[in-house]
Amino acid sequence: AVGAVGYASYVVYQNRHPTEQKQFDPSKRTIVLLGTGWGAVSFLKKxxxxxxxxxxxxxxxxxxxxPLLPSCTVGTIELRSIMEPxxxxxxxKSRNVKFYESECTDIDPESKTISITDVSDxxxxxxxTTIPYDYLVVAIGADNQTFGMAGVREHACFLxxxxxxxxxxxxxxxxxxxxGFASQTPEEVSRLLHMVVVGGGPTGVEYAAELHDFLKDDLQIWYPELVDKLRITLVEALPNVLPMFSSQLIQYTERTFKQNNIEVLTKTMVKEVADKEIKVMDANKNMVSIPYGLLxxxxxxxxxPLARKLMARLKEGGQSSPRGLLIDEYMRVAGxxxxYAIGDCTFTKYAPTAQVATQQGLYLASVFANLARIERGENRKISPFEYTHQGSLAYIGSDRAxxxxxxxxxxxxxxxxxxYVFWRSVYISNMFSFRNRFLVVGDWVKSRIFGRDVSR
Ligand code: FAD
Ligand code: NAD
Incomplete structure (x- = not known):
């Protein structure tokens, strides 16, 4: 047993300390890759x-x-467990891959250069500075939608x-x-303990679910005097939450939320956001104020903004949608x-998910492999991208998914x-490194044994 543990430790050590790489080769073409998210990393790995x-x-x-970010908001999982440098x-990689921690601020398709700005303090x-590219892969993801509503960026938290x-x-x-502060008024206690989530898509639902678990498993123990006053409300403009799931699962989620005392306000659209309250138009078209502590x-x-700038530059070349970069079935940017572009920065027939970005990244790496072979004189045909939907999963609280x-x-x-057990095993198997898997499983065990940490 000692030998096995020693060998496993050696393998992990080797994995974290790879051997030397080949240097940049001026005779090779340079791919500039924008982003370190799902699309970019899947592309890079392959x-x-x-x-x-x-x-x-x-x-x-x-x-x-x-996918495990909602769990980090309540401390079920530690932040560093889901990050990989x-x-x-x-x-x-076999060749030295350069990384610049910076934001790309402009892309000039004419001169084939990009402008970058150091983001460090x-x-x-x-x-x-500017850097030239032979090929550019844009995988910059997307921004949070606010519909230009005043107050959202100042007062709300994104996820x-x-x-x-x-x-x-x-x-x-x-x-x-x-x-819990001394002499706090009952109205202020009620406002402060009202947690409002806007948007009944999977992000909003999973966050509300995690918050409920934290309330039930931990806050109840550490703040018994306050816990009965803590309320969770989910506001959704459409007639139901999770429109991408089957009606059976929508009903199951709404029932579970009801049992868990999460109030779901459907057909309710947020119209105004102030520092202590939101104004919504409810199902009867009445404007109602909802005070909140956390939004x-x-x-x-x-x-x-970078995608918008590029879309404007390439408008005449065919970038006609305001919703994202238009690409063809080979991931080539129109115009x-x-x-090339992959993931959430594009507008295609697919939903903006990690699943799509990953498959596009892997596909694009195979396109480049074929391009290299064609350049070497091999006879290769590049097939168009085909998406395989592997299903949709979401956590809805109380150990149910x-x-x-x-x-x-x-x-x-x-x-x-x-x-829920299946949800956990899928996420663990989809993590990119053994280290992440190890840390996340450790966090799950830790939070079961000791509870979640209630320090801020
Ligand atoms: P991202 O992963 O967002 O990566 C974008 C990258 O570009 C980042 O590294 C960013 O720093 C970088 N970048 C941004 N601006 C610039 C710039 N100007 N220059 C250079 N780089 C830039 N999808 C699922 O399929 N299953 C799930 O369970 C799931 N759960 C989710 C849970 C949450 C809370 C959220 C927010 C999303 C979830 N998604 C899930 C959706 C999924 O995360 C996205 O679809 C996915 O991240 C898209 O990948 P991407 O590579 O396009 O963008
Ligand atoms: P979303 O687009 O899926 O849902 C946003 C919801 O907000 C919509 O239902 C919309 O009707 C509602 N909304 C918009 N404006 C509103 C307003 N003013 N008032 C009230 N409600 C309003 O967004 P998301 O949940 O952030 O997800 C983004 C993408 O990430 C999606 O493609 C999703 O599938 C993916 N994702 C997947 C998972 C998962 O698979 N478990 C988890 C999180 C995110």
Whole structure:
């Protein structure tokens, strides 16, 4: 047994400390890859870097496993457990892959250059520069949709990035502690302990579910005097939550939320956001004020400023949609040469999910492998991208999950505790590294044994 543990440790050590790589080769073409998210990392992992030089540009020097981000807002999982440094992935490539922690601010398809800006607070002698590309892969994801509504960015918390989860957690515990402050008025206690989630898509639903678990499992123990006053409300403009799931699972989710005392306000649209209340138009078209302590905003995606700028530049070339970059079935950006785009920054017939971004990234790596072979004189045909839907999963609280899974040309809809076990195993197997898997499983065990940490 000691030998086996020793050997396993050696394998893990080797995995974290890869051997030397080949250097940049001026005779090879350079791919510039924008982003370190699902699309970019899937592409990079499969790309044969013997064939190309690669430069990655992203303001985030890590990959983030977004499906478990809602669990981080309440401390079921620690933030670092779902982050993987991009250098870990680049160090495993056969050729040195350069990484610049910076934001791409402009793309010039004419000169085939991009402008980048250092995002670090510590600026060196050079903080803006341009870099040329032979091929550009745009995988910059999407921004949070606010519909231009005033007050959303100032007062609400989003749930897309690590810092969003941190902000939600701090704000939640601030609300709870302030509600417990000496001589607090009952109205203020009621407001502070009202947690409002806007958007009944999977992000809003999963967040409300995690918040409920935290309330039931932990806050109940540590804040017995406050817990009965804590309310969770989910506001959704459409007639039901989770429109992408089957009606059976929608009903199951709404029933579970009811049992868990999560109030679901459907056919209710947020119209105004102020620092302590939102104004909504309810199902009867009445304007109603809802005071809140914490406001989580999860109303979907919109294009990032860089994507918008590029779309405007390429308008005459065929970029006619305001919803994202238009690409063909080979991931080529309409109106540009040697430019590809994948994931949430594109507008296609597919939903903006990690599943789609991953498959597009893997597909694009195979396109580049074929391009390299064609350049070497081999006879290769590049087939168009085909998406395989592997199903939809969501966590709905109280150890229950829902799953719509394709099965024998049909669909199977399941929900409950067994689905939750399945949900966990799917997410664990989809994590990019053994280290992440190890840390996440450890966090699950830890939070079961010791409870979640209630410090801010
Ligand atoms: P991202 O993963 O968002 O990556 C974009 C990258 O581009 C980031 O590294 C970013 O820093 C970088 N970037 C941004 N701007 C620039 C710039 N100007 N220059 C250079 N780089 C830039 N999908 C599922 O399929 N299943 C799930 O269970 C699931 N759960 C989710 C849970 C949450 C809370 C959220 C928010 C999303 C979830 N999704 C899920 C959706 C999934 O995360 C996205 O569809 C996926 O991240 C899209 O991948 P992407 O590579 O296009 O973008
Ligand atoms: P979404 O677009 O799926 O849902 C946003 C919801 O907000 C919609 O139902 C919309 O009707 C509602 N909305 C919009 N404006 C509103 C307003 N003013 N007032 C009230 N409600 C309003 O967004 P999301 O949940 O952030 O998901 C984004 C993408 O990420 C989706 O493609 C989703 O499938 C994917 N995702 C998947 C999972 C999963 O598979 N478990 C988890 C999270 C996200």
């Amino acid at each position: 790309l044969n870097t013997d064939d190309f030089n690669v430069i990655i540009v992203s303001p985030r020097n890590y990959f983030l496993f977004t 991009i250098r870990f992935i680049t160090r495993h 510590i600026k060196g002698a050079v903080s803006n 897309k990035e690590i810092w969003d989860a941190q902000k939600i957690r701090t704000r939640l515990m601030d609300c709870v502690e302030s509600a 989580v905003w999860a109303t979907g995606n919109c294009p990032r 540009a040469q040697d430019m 829902i799953a719509d899974l394709p099965f024998l040309n049909g669909n199977v809809s399941v929900g409950g505790v067994a689905t």
